[in-house]
Amino acid sequence: MELSCSTGLLExxxxxxxxxxxxxxKDTLRxxxxxxxxxxxxxxxxxxxxxxxxxxxxxxxxxxxxxIRKQAEFACCSEESQEQEQDKPRVKEARRSRTHxxxxxxxxxxxxxxxxxxxxxxxxxxxxxxxxxxxxxxxxWFQNRRARHPDPGQNTxxxxxxxxxxxxPTQKTxxxxxxxxxxxxxxxxxxxxxxxxxPNGPLDLSKGRQKQLPGTTLLxxxxxxxxxxxxxxxxxxxxxxxxxxxEQGFHSQPPLQLLTQNRGHNPRESxxxxxxxxxxxxxxxxxxxHFRKLDQNDSSFLQHWDEWFxxxxxxxxxxxxxxxxxxxxxxxxxxxxxxxSVSPQAHQTP
DNA sequence: TTGCTAACCTATTCAAAAC
DNA sequence: GTTTTGAATAGGTTAGCAA
Numbered sequence: 127m128e129l130s131c132s133t134g135l136l137e138x139x140x141x142x143x144x145x146x147x148x149x150x151x152k153d154t155l156r157x158x159x160x161x162x163x164x165x166x167x168x169x170x171x172x173x174x175x176x177x178x179x180x181x182x183x184x185x186x187x188x189x190x191x192x193x194i195r196k197q198a199e200f201a202c203c204s205e206e207s208q209e210q211e212q213d214k215p216r217v218k219e220a221r222r223s224r225t226h227x228x229x230x231x232x233x234x235x236x237x238x239x240x241x242x243x244x245x246x247x248x249x250x251x252x253x254x255x256x257x258x259x260x261x262x263x264x265x266x267w268f269q270n271r272r273a274r275h276p277d278p279g280q281n282t283x284x285x286x287x288x289x290x291x292x293x294x295p296t297q298k299t300x301x302x303x304x305x306x307x308x309x310x311x312x313x314x315x316x317x318x319x320x321x322x323x324x325p326n327g328p329l330d331l332s333k334g335r336q337k338q339l340p341g342t343t344l345l346x347x348x349x350x351x352x353x354x355x356x357x358x359x360x361x362x363x364x365x366x367x368x369x370x371x372x373e374q375g376f377h378s379q380p381p382l383q384l385l386t387q388n389r390g391h392n393p394r395e396s397x398x399x400x401x402x403x404x405x406x407x408x409x410x411x412x413x414x415x416h417f418r419k420l421d422q423n424d425s426s427f428l429q430h431w432d433e434w435f436x437x438x439x440x441x442x443x444x445x446x447x448x449x450x451x452x453x454x455x456x457x458x459x460x461x462x463x464x465x466x467s468v469s470p471q472a473h474q475t476p
Numbered sequence: 477t478t479g480c481t482a483a484c485c486t487a488t489t490c491a492a493a494a495c
Numbered sequence: 496g497t498t499t500t501g502a503a504t505a506g507g508t509t510a511g512c513a514a
Contacts, residue, residue: 142483144511164504185503186482193506224492224501247483263501265484270501273486 143247147187151177155187163192166220182262227267231257235264239271 147155154177158165165173165188174181227235234257238245245253245268247261254261 142510144482146482146512183482186484189504189506190481190483192504196505221491222502226493227501244485266502267500269485273488274500 145179145183147177147179151179155184155191159188159191163188163195167222168220180262182265225259225263227257227259231259235259235267235271239268239275243268243272243277 155173158169158173162169165184170181170184170188173184177184234253238249238253242249245264250261250264250268253259253264257264259267
């Protein structure tokens with residue numbers, strides 16, 4: 127496993143992974159577009175599930191077709207009809223509930239941002255695996271971050287487009303933007319628990335202490351991550367792609383299932399979500415069951431964790447020495463060890 | 477080589493949550 | 496009320512793929 131942004135030896139990262147929609151998929155989308163060119167979150171989730179593509183791709187398709195329709199209307203329709211269109215009361219669509227990132231997740235994203243402001247699809251998917259955040263949310267996070275944290279190295283001239291290679295020299299963000307490397311005792315932690323010999327998967331060691339508020343959407347339909355047989359994708363071997371008839375590519379199960387706050391609590395009963403739950407859209411990878419058991423029963427968990435976390439840091443932050451045996455433990459490790467050393471029941475919410 | 481179009485970008489705005 | 500920041504949109508560009 128390797129993070130492409132961590133080494134200059136890697137080949138140029140694929141910036142995009144193009145999925146060709148089948149005719150039947152397009153037909154379905156057109157039908158829905160005629161009904162409503164601005165589908166709400168629930169509709170996009172439904173379509174993503176039905177068509178086997180990600181919700182962000184649904185959104186992209188609708189964006190494009192709104193643009194096409196607008197251009198067509200401008201070209202051939204009278205001003206009158208355009209005014210009529212404008213006069214239509216715009217129904218307020220349901221927005222996706224605001225995602226609340228944990229400090230751990232934010233720190234990972236900030237670290238990645240500092241290394242590469244324009245992560246390609248492979249990096250974004252890896253970050254999605256590590257953080258448990260859907261790739262589409264990571265994409266948005268980077269967009270917002272770029273918009274609000276201009277690159278100090280290029281403040282005299284805006285670059286309208288990202289560098290062609292995301293593996294090029296990176297610009298470091300300095301000053302107040304430097305991420306905190308420490309976790310407070312109340313900080314929730316979603317560990318990208320993945321010992322070297324196991325598939326990736328997160329583990330929420332906070333076990334109920336997650337700051338996530340009721341109703342907050344952590345897992346969404348967009349987590350139906352597109353995954354093609356891509357030579358540049360080192361995760362290939364870990365995924366279990368399932369082909370969809372007629373599709374050129376194939377989609378996989380989500381790389382992970384974020385374990386939510388109440389361990390042992392049926393996630394379907396947690397309620398408060400305005401969107402279809404991920405479990406309704408995709409199968410829960412067996413790996414998460416494995417980690418649930420590992421977390422609770424395997425006394426070697428900490429050893430696995432240390433080994434894996436060290437290797438992760440070594441790959442991800444090669445310029446740092448957090449993983450060195452001689453180096454002091456990274457504050458994350460200290461905190462995580464403390465959290466992990468407590469029995470699972472100790473963290474359960476009453 | 478060319479056309480189509482999915483994926484990507486910036487700029488801007490809205491709005492939820494924190495302060 | 497203000498600030499922060501995730502989500503959504505418009506409009507433009509880039510690049511993968513089929514013809």
